[in-house]
Every structure is written in C-alpha cells, then in structure tokens.
Amino acid sequence: MSSSHLFQNRVAVLATMHHKEVAIAPVLEPELGLKIHVPKNFNTDQFGTFTREITRSGDQLEAARRKALSALEQTGMDLAIASEGSFAPYPALPMLPCNREVIVLIDQLNGLEVIGEAISTETNFNHRSISSFEEAYEFAMKAGFPDHKLVVMVRKDSIDRADIVKSIAEFDQLREAVSIALARSQTGSIHIETDMRAMHNPTRMKAIGQATRDLVEKLKQCCPNCSTPGFTASTVKRGLPCDWCGSPTDLVLAKTYQCQKCGFEQDKLYPDEKRTAEPMYCSYCNP
Ligand SMILES: [Zn+2]
Ligand SMILES: [Zn+2]
Known part of the structure; x- marks a missing residue:
C-alpha cells in the first residue's frame, strides 16, 4: 500500500469558495491520482472570514477540520480537503508579518487525517x-x-x-x-x-501551494509496520546533550513518529542533524 494506491481514481471534495483549487489541484491530482471536486454553493464564510463580519472561532487547524467535515457531510463523499490561513507577526521578528497555511486531508474510508503546513514571511498582509x-x-x-x-x-x-x-x-x-x-x-x-481571500491574493495562493506540497511529502512517508501513508512526527523529545559537558539541553533530541492506523511508534534521533548542542544552550556551561 502506498499513498498513490490509496487515493488513485478517487474524488476528493475541496471545501472552498475562494478558488483554492487553483493552487491545490495541480499539486494533488498528479501526485495522488485523485480528482478534486469543488462543490457548488459551499459556503465557507460560516467558518469565519478575514474581513471579520464573522468572528473566527477555534484554532486554525480546527477551522480547517470543520470545513472538511462539513463538506463530507454535505456531499456524502469520503475524502475531503480543506485549508485555513492565518496572519500574525513572525515570532522572531515581530515587525514582520507572517502567513501560516494549514491544509488537512481527511480520508474516512481509511481512517486517516494528514496535515500539511507552510509558514512564509512573503505576504502583503497589511x-x-x-x-x-x-x-x-x-x-x-x-x-x-x-x-x-x-x-x-x-x-x-x-x-x-x-x-x-x-x-x-x-x-x-x-x-x-x-x-x-x-x-x-x-x-x-x-x-x-x-x-487576504485566496482568489484575491496571488502571494497567499502561492503559500497554499507550498502547504499542499508539504501535505504530499507527509503522505509519502509510510508506516514501516503497515505501510499506511502519513507517518509523521507527533511529539518531540528534548535533551540534546551539551557539546562540552554532556548535560541534556532544551534542544530537540528526537522526534517520535506515530502511525494513525496501527499505532506503531518510532523515534528519529537528531532531527536537526546535530548530535550535540552548542554550550550556549547548556544551563551548566552558560548559566
Ligand atoms: Zn502502521
Ligand atoms: Zn554543558
């Protein structure tokens, strides 16, 4: 089983009224062998909009999830995709606005939910x-x-x-x-x-395309035990040892990957490709 077999020749409902298929379909259709269907009269404004007539509720991933589930309910289909964007100051540089896009794929036939994400400081948000x-x-x-x-x-x-x-x-x-x-x-x-609505903002449309490519990458990671796609990191373990004294620091030592289907877990050590932490991160060497 691979991601292409799971989704081959299936139809995925895309919950959008802002023409996000322009960014999403050209990536997902050839990669997964599925067909994107945009329902007519699907009103995503009930989930909140950027121009604030309706206040957005819940967090970003939750909002994307609700759109996807609502599309499944309205169409009676078993495969759905929805995305949600947010705009906030970039954590490291508060003067710089930053666009975070999440895209969720929900496959009810196989009991899967996989999430793609893109964070970009390339935005005209103002x-x-x-x-x-x-x-x-x-x-x-x-x-x-x-x-x-x-x-x-x-x-x-x-x-x-x-x-x-x-x-x-x-x-x-x-x-x-x-x-x-x-x-x-x-x-x-x-x-x-x-x-900031996607069809009015080519820069945001590009970020949605990036998130979609991330979703495809996540779907290509398959469980070593049962081959289900979407074998992704669910938690991180901190404690990368200090380069000088070997004490554990707050830097990431391992990421734990987990299969949604069979529950198989695997630690991937040194996800940032560093085996030790600079002493500046050590509470003993650099107090
Ligand atoms: Zn598995
Ligand atoms: Zn140290």
Whole structure:
C-alpha cells in the first residue's frame, strides 16, 4: 500500500469558495491520482472570514477540520480537503508579518487525517488608517495592487455591509470606495486593508501551494509496520546533550513518529542533524 494506491481514481471534495483549487489541484491530482471536486454553493464564510463580519472561532487547524467535515457531510463523499490561513507577526521578528497555511486531508474510508503546513514571511498582509485617496494609493502600491485586491472600510471594526467594500481591483474602484467611505466617516479617517481571500491574493495562493506540497511529502512517508501513508512526527523529545559537558539541553533530541492506523511508534534521533548542542544552550556551561 502506498499513498498513490490509496487515493488513485478517487474524488476528493475541496471545501472552498475562494478558488483554492487553483493552487491545490495541480499539486494533488498528479501526485495522488485523485480528482478534486469543488462543490457548488459551499459556503465557507460560516467558518469565519478575514474581513471579520464573522468572528473566527477555534484554532486554525480546527477551522480547517470543520470545513472538511462539513463538506463530507454535505456531499456524502469520503475524502475531503480543506485549508485555513492565518496572519500574525513572525515570532522572531515581530515587525514582520507572517502567513501560516494549514491544509488537512481527511480520508474516512481509511481512517486517516494528514496535515500539511507552510509558514512564509512573503505576504502583503497589511492595514492602516487613511484620510485621502493619496494615502490609499500609497498603501495600494506597497500591497501589490491591483494583482492583490484591497478592502476599504469606514472603521476597522465596521460590520455594516454598506460600510465595507471588498475585492477592490481597479484604481477607479479604489477612488470611489475611498470617497464614499470618507463621506460616511464621522472622524475624517477610514480603514484600508489587504484582501487576504485566496482568489484575491496571488502571494497567499502561492503559500497554499507550498502547504499542499508539504501535505504530499507527509503522505509519502509510510508506516514501516503497515505501510499506511502519513507517518509523521507527533511529539518531540528534548535533551540534546551539551557539546562540552554532556548535560541534556532544551534542544530537540528526537522526534517520535506515530502511525494513525496501527499505532506503531518510532523515534528519529537528531532531527536537526546535530548530535550535540552548542554550550550556549547548556544551563551548566552558560548559566
Ligand atoms: Zn502502521
Ligand atoms: Zn554543558
């Protein structure tokens, strides 16, 4: 059994209304031999959107999982794919926005759930308050407009649909949206942000493609005991020994891989390809 046999000639429902098949199908279809099906009228906005009319609930993986399960329920199929993105400051460099994409494959026929992931600092994710078209224009230029679309809102917490214009893709449209929002604003300033929905954001679409390739890599890792695909690391063991004194440090010593099907476990030592830790990580040598 291999990943290509498990999925060959099956149809996978992709839970999206934002054309994510553009990034996902060209990777998954040839690699797994399956066919992607995008249901008509599938409304993923019930799970929360980037433009915040609906507050996103649960964490990112949970949101992707719920979309996939809902697509299975709506279509009666047994194989589903869904993805979910988030945008947050990069942990090491808080000034730098970072895009994390997760993609989940749920196979009810074989009792499998496999997750792909991509973390990229290549994103145009941005927002600011503006009070003129000139400021909007300046923001747009930095955001890669018009290939990347924009959202203009009267206030950054606007919820009234009349106060929000999404999918702005042309300069005339931007000028009009800014002037209408300014006329509705009580303060003289309005809010502009990048439209992060996949079909309006080619940079994000690229990150979804990366996460999909990671999913394929994970599916190619098969259990040494039963050959089920998706043999991936589930936990890490810390304690990589210090290079000077041999005491355990907080660095990763091993990753434990586990099979979802048969429960087989295997430790892979030195996942970062280092057998010892620099003394700077040791609490004895570098207190
Ligand atoms: Zn197994
Ligand atoms: Zn030491």
